[in-house]
Amino acid sequence: MDGDEEFERGREYATRRDEADPLANLADRFYDPEDEWYVDGNSLGLLSEDAEDALDSAVEEWRDLAIRGWTDADPQWFHYGERLGDRLAPLVGADESEVVVANSTTVNIHTLVGTFYDRARRADGDSSERTKIIVDDLDFPTDHYAIRAQLRQRGVDPDEALTVVESRDGRTIAEEDVIAAMDEDTAIAFLPSVLYRSGQLLDLERITEAAHEKGILAGFDLAHSVGVVPHDLSDIGADFAVWCSYKYLNAGPGSIAGLYVNSDHFGKTPALAGWWGHEKETQFDMNPTYTPAADAGAYQIGTIPILSAAPLAGSLDVFEDAAAASDGRLRAGVEAVREKSLSLTGYLAFLVDERLPDCEVGTPRDAERRGGHVAVEHPEAYRVCEALKERGVVADFRPPNVIRICPSPLYTGFEDVWEVVEQLTQVVDDAEYENFAERGGGVT
Template sequence: MDTSLDAARRMDAADPLSDLRERFHLPADDLYMDGNSLGLLSADAEAALERAVDQWRDLAIRGWTDADPDWFSYGERLGARLAPLVGARREEVVVANSTTVNIHTLVGTFYDRDRGSKVVVDALDFPTDHYAIRAQLRSRGVDPDEALRVVDSRDGRTVATEDVLAAIDDDVGMVFLPSVLYRSGQLFDVETITEAAHDAGALAGFDLAHSVGVVPHALSDSDVDFAVWCHYKYLNAGPGAVAGLYVNDRHFGATPALAGWWGNDKQTQFDMAMTYDPAPHAGAFQIGTVPVLAAAPLDGALDVLADAGGVEAAREKSLALTDYLIDLVDERLPECSVGTPRTHEERGGHVAVEHPEADRVSAALRDAGVVVDYRPPNVVRVCPAPLYTRFVDVWEVVFRLQEILDERRYEAYPASSGVT
């Protein structure tokens, strides 16, 4: 690939998504490369939030029925909008709760020792996944150290699919993995893992937090049992935005482990019966009342992605941006290595740039106007989010990183004591 600045300018000129950048509030003096942690605010998300605030002011309690869109069905309506992004039927998706709460309720609902006592996870998971699974196992009197079958990494970066498959046997009742590893950006083969789980009589669940909005999924066609995700990364719905979940329609009717009034069938919800009547779709897994002000920005943010041409268009540009970034690192940063798989089939939306002093390098980059994050022990995560990042931005990031390394500016910074 031509890694020159002129090549970057040509790619930007030919980019069909280039106009979307104007719809985002971009940091004035920074190159923002942290969209895999928190996406930027769009004018569309801002307007949707302001509309919800106006409805609250003008309609008060009538907003539940008279707002446009009405608040009462907010979670189900947004779920229907999200369904194409994850390859699901509209009734299989709902916006509800937080990601960790959704792991609790779905694992708690579907874990069944009679199916198999073991739960397959991996050693490089985001910690909250393990926290929630362990808590659910303990609540059933199961020792997590005995029940969790942890698939190790061979290189500290990635987890081999063949190792995951080898861990699935007749003792396994559930497989729960991320779609993308949060450090390295490795993308798992969801379909193959799901098929192996089902062949063993187990259920397959996934945490899509680091892929939803930048990687197309086919959850229904792949027969995945359940999935969870957040909306504040590539979908740009704001800090603490309400999360999403998917439940395969063959599981409709299951009573959620964390049942709540908002998951009651809408037709009988105001009967106020003391016996729970779960909604006949994924909406049953809503627990508390939909937080309208935390959900509204997602409504506007989805408009941007729709105008981009959907997640497939975002994926195409994301791969082009990360291809360019990887080639630049290879060519210009001999002190660094790329910890992210290079094949498109195994790569999510960010690139792990590895350096022995990654914590100090990350701090120096931030002071040089490049917003990235550090993940121990040696990863600078760089995310050129496709809806608002240009190819010239990627070139400039690598140029500034090269200066920091060549001049050893990072040596002026103390080692950090934790994740930033």
């Protein structure tokens, strides 16, 4: 996992690596589109038989139990968010009580940033109010939309309060620049674990430690890392985090999101309160006064959507079987996934270097700085992506010049990577992209 692997260029090498892969058998459990190479799992993971079975089971429970499913289903729906949080906790390095599945990623940003901003604006012992939130200019846009909205609701001008750390190269963010932006007016540093465009993995521990030294709270968006990068949120002392479950966790389009709140912050009332975050023991007393759950469960807002949460239960079964190939711990499962991911992304970058002089890899080469996808840069990236789709390669484009290629390790092999680069080479070398129109509007 140190990123110093020696790769070979020929297809035979890829075949040998797949034959020796202890996780290779997991791919058979996913519905991989026929006659395609799917390398877009960083946007939407594939459906597994396990996720499908879990969804079918939830539908059957709804049919057979109706309202009794809240208490008689297995697991009972009433505690479904907490039980899934328990299972997710090892993947992010947290105690079970610190993790819950709830809401959407953007809603979780709203409630957690709002809650922690209120708490941090006037820290104990500070003589002045902290009003600033640190972000970076390469964030996924929804993070900025939500944070700006929370600032406006508190009568704070986002243009003044948002400290935007700028990239030096348009690809990556330097942690030292984030740390340099921290001052006595900063309330929160909220950053992604992995930059969605370039795939850079930030050093969350370094950022958290520097923030806490200055009395600043540290929160993270793990959307592009959870399920492919092991985290240690409790050990590093991160204050809060959010993530989605439809990328590397393969729980389906728009599936329920997750969140983490450090136990040091339990017992506070969330900025966005809803009845599903009420303490479970008295929730159905229907008291008009809100009593938050004593743990991360307090940040649930509306009733858990069982049919969008159930596939996650099945997806976690796959990680548990990945763990069986290691030492049996779920944490070991995601560590094994990470090891394969680094090999696949390293191999992909190697092949691009070897075969595509007109392309450049925009993702850091150091394994400790790399998430789960590779940014391949080309001046005609949009049209190259269109040409790849015509050849059966499902990747995606991000402005201005990035082809994101994600060899998601649960269902992608080395030979798949080799074939994707083979198709990309033909598209670029033969200028096939010139047969496609320039980018217009709409979904990319």
